[in-house]
Amino acid sequence: MKEERLLEEGEHVLVAVSGGIDSMTLLYVLRKFSPLLKIKITAAHLDHRIRESSRRDREFVERICRQWNIPVETSEVDVPSLWKDSGKTLEEIAREVRYDFLKRTAKKVGASKIALAHHKNDLLETVVHRLIRGTGPLGLACISPKREEFIRPFLVFKRSEIEEYARKNNVPYVVDETNYNVKYTRNFIRHRIVPLMKELNPTVEDAVYRLVSVTHLLRNFVERTVQDFVERNVYFYKDYAVFVEPEDLFLFLEVTRWVLKEMYGRVPEYEKLIGTLKSKRVELWSGIFVERSFGYVAVGKTVFKKKYRVEVKGDMLEMEGFKIRVVNNRNDMKFWVRNRKEGDRIIVNGRERKLKDVFIEKKVPTFYRDRVPLLVDEEDRVLWVPGIARSDFLPEDVVVELLEYPVGYVKGGTYFEQV
Numbered sequence: 350m351k352e353e354r355l356l357e358e359g360e361h362v363l364v365a366v367s368g369g370i371d372s373m374t375l376l377y378v379l380r381k382f383s384p385l386l387k388i389k390i391t392a393a394h395l396d397h398r399i400r401e402s403s404r405r406d407r408e409f410v411e412r413i414c415r416q417w418n419i420p421v422e423t424s425e426v427d428v429p430s431l432w433k434d435s436g437k438t439l440e441e442i443a444r445e446v447r448y449d450f451l452k453r454t455a456k457k458v459g460a461s462k463i464a465l466a467h468h469k470n471d472l473l474e475t476v477v478h479r480l481i482r483g484t485g486p487l488g489l490a491c492i493s494p495k496r497e498e499f500i501r502p503f504l505v506f507k508r509s510e511i512e513e514y515a516r517k518n519n520v521p522y523v524v525d526e527t528n529y530n531v532k533y534t535r536n537f538i539r540h541r542i543v544p545l546m547k548e549l550n551p552t553v554e555d556a557v558y559r560l561v562s563v564t565h566l567l568r569n570f571v572e573r574t575v576q577d578f579v580e581r582n583v584y585f586y587k588d589y590a591v592f593v594e595p596e597d598l599f600l601f602l603e604v605t606r607w608v609l610k611e612m613y614g615r616v617p618e619y620e621k622l623i624g625t626l627k628s629k630r631v632e633l634w635s636g637i638f639v640e641r642s643f644g645y646v647a648v649g650k651t652v653f654k655k656k657y658r659v660e661v662k663g664d665m666l667e668m669e670g671f672k673i674r675v676v677n678n679r680n681d682m683k684f685w686v687r688n689r690k691e692g693d694r695i696i697v698n699g700r701e702r703k704l705k706d707v708f709i710e711k712k713v714p715t716f717y718r719d720r721v722p723l724l725v726d727e728e729d730r731v732l733w734v735p736g737i738a739r740s741d742f743l744p745e746d747v748v749v750e751l752l753e754y755p756v757g758y759v760k761g762g763t764y765f766e767q768v
Contacts, residue, residue, distance in 0.1 A: 589649030
């Protein structure tokens with residue numbers, strides 16, 4: 350605890366107690382050493398109502414806390430009801446409810462830390478679980494000794510070491526019979542897969558602990574690198590973000606993950622994310638894309654389906670991240686701005702060009718092409734493409750300028766019209 354600086358003198362610690370051997374041993378140890386550590390402890394127990402014996406566990410925890418003179422906070426949530434039609438596993442719902450309860454309770458009692466009884470075997474089971482589900486490399490940095498207000502003082506111990514300590518010190522506990530039901534994924538891993546792994550390596554818990562410890566260092570390094578890249582290169586617009594595509598593919602994946610989490614609070618499975626390396630446009634979930642084009646990446650609602658047509662009545666106009674200036678010195682002409690339509694063409698220096706070909710030639714990223722405000726006349730002819738082309742039909746005494754545009758829209762070089 351000193352090495353990881355899990356606890357400081359004078360802190361109030363909320364101890365998550367299920368009634369099982371791990372959490373009861375943690376409560377026993379923190380109670381025993383609280384005078385030496387100079388900390389205050391409170392126990393917290395949540396009845397998930399997943400099994401009939403859950404009330405027994407709650408009453409047991411309350412009774413032992415009274416005997417040990419430890420304040421205890423309890424609550425009850427019908428997790429099976431929340432699980433129904435949630436689209437998540439029962440284990441996921443139970444975990445979400447438990448952590449929400451612990452955070453709220455810590456705030457209620459004024460605890461600055463929340464102690465959990467995870468150990469090396471939990472770490473091993475979690476790593477196997479994530480590997481099976483297809484985690485990315487940084488997903489192996491799954492359980493740490495300290496993260497935010499949560500601490501795990503037992504993470505350096507194996508389950509067998511905790512059980513031996515509990516026996517020697519007569520620590521009371523209850524047995525959760527569902528821990529042996531292999532229909533639950535974690536139990537299947539614990540009782541079927543881990544024993545096979547231990548046949549190959551009796552100290553596999555230690556090996557995985559070392560792996561995860563190194564992966565935490567790697568994740569910290571990657572997070573700093575990604576944050577530095579984001580601050581310098583990522584631009585957020587109304588419903589999407591754009592950045593220069595990194596040369597390093599791993600950095601591309603991690604920046605994309607960061608942007609998605611920042612914008613939507615979720616990330617796709619790593620397998621789907623890797624698909625963005627192979628295709629120019631990948632739909633991650635409904636309406637949300639990762640799109641790569643001419644060295645730029647757009648993340649979010651990159652497909653623009655809306656049609657707009659706005660009459661130009663003042664000098665300044667802002668549309669979809671573009672700011673343009675139009676000074677109309679002709680009383681006999683009216684102008685509109687609209688986004689492109691199928692078959693749009695423009696005539697420059699006597700040559701008619703497909704607008705699609707112009708965009709490709711000038712390397713306009715695909716995710717901007719349907720957003721660009723085109724200047725058109727009463728006959729709906731394209732007269733001006735911001736920063737790229739001025740039609741022969743646009744009178745010379747009409748002044749048009751591109752003042753602002755989304756990052757990556759134009760990249761320098763020779764244009765029909767210089768910006």
